[in-house]
Amino acid sequence: xxxxxxxxxxxxxxxxxxxxxxxxxxxxxxxxxxxxxxxxxxxxxxxxxxxxxxxxxxxxxxxxxxxxxxxxxxxxxxxxxxxxxxxxxxxxxxxxxxxxxxxxxxxxxxxxx
Amino acid sequence: xxxxxxxxxxxxxxxxxxxxxxxxxxxxxxxxxxxxxxxxxxxxxxxxxxxxxxxxxxxxxxxxxxxxxxxxxxxxxxxxxxxxxxxxxxxxxxxxxxxxxxxxxxxxxxxxxxxx
Numbered sequence: 001x002x003x004x005x006x007x008x009x010x011x012x013x014x015x016x017x018x019x020x021x022x023x024x025x026x027x028x029x030x031x032x033x034x035x036x037x038x039x040x041x042x043x044x045x046x047x048x049x050x051x052x053x054x055x056x057x058x059x060x061x062x063x064x065x066x067x068x069x070x071x072x073x074x075x076x077x078x079x080x081x082x083x084x085x086x087x088x089x090x091x092x093x094x095x096x097x098x099x100x101x102x103x104x105x106x107x108x109x110x111x112x113x
Numbered sequence: 114x115x116x117x118x119x120x121x122x123x124x125x126x127x128x129x130x131x132x133x134x135x136x137x138x139x140x141x142x143x144x145x146x147x148x149x150x151x152x153x154x155x156x157x158x159x160x161x162x163x164x165x166x167x168x169x170x171x172x173x174x175x176x177x178x179x180x181x182x183x184x185x186x187x188x189x190x191x192x193x194x195x196x197x198x199x200x201x202x203x204x205x206x207x208x209x210x211x212x213x214x215x216x217x218x219x220x221x222x223x224x225x226x227x228x229x
Contacts, residue, residue, distance in 0.1 A: 042223075100158040104155055
């Protein structure tokens with residue numbers, strides 16, 4: 001799986017959009033970009049994933065650059081409950097195995113009241 | 114619907130002992146993965162089991178073993194515990210092999226192991 005680079009920490013004011021960047025310059029054509037977050041002492045929680053098109057769900061939006069070498073996770077209206085460590089992961093999605101996720105150290109996002 | 118459940122939630126062992134951690138996947142999920150998360154680091158992949166067969170193994174010593182049962186629940190065993198095995202052990206299940214797999218892993222809350 002390709003390696004990702006994320007800033008170690010970020011702050012965002014409550015109610016503002018939080019934009020979390022991720023570099024994945026060695027991503028392969030068949031690798032997806034996944035985002036998970038981990039609130040203190042809980043298991044990681046899936047947020048969103050994409051291949052090359054921008055994606056949006058009820059939690060967030062994912063913007064992937066045209067060359068796919070970087071992406072940005074956007075939390076449109078951050079709340080205090082969004083304070084967590086956010087992990088950007090790239091991986092191949094298979095139909096029968098290889099459920100290995102390679103987590104880095106992630107970005108610790110702190111939402112400021 | 115119940116999520117991924119793990120037991121015990123917390124446990125304390127001493128060096129050299131053995132521990133068994135248990136995981137029940139979400140109903141309908143056939144794949145279970147185990148991760149170790151040491152304080153301050155991201156989770157590290159240990160094992161994946163799908164349809165009761167080992168499908169992946171991370172860079173962990175042979176003291177770590179796992180198995181999956183016919184009901185798709187799983188156990189992680191760690192023998193000859195070391196201080197460095199103190200960590201949060203996470204179990205995750207997924208829809209791989211079901212035809213509706215999005216690639217999402219659903220994680221449990223983990224079992225926190227302390228080795229003294």
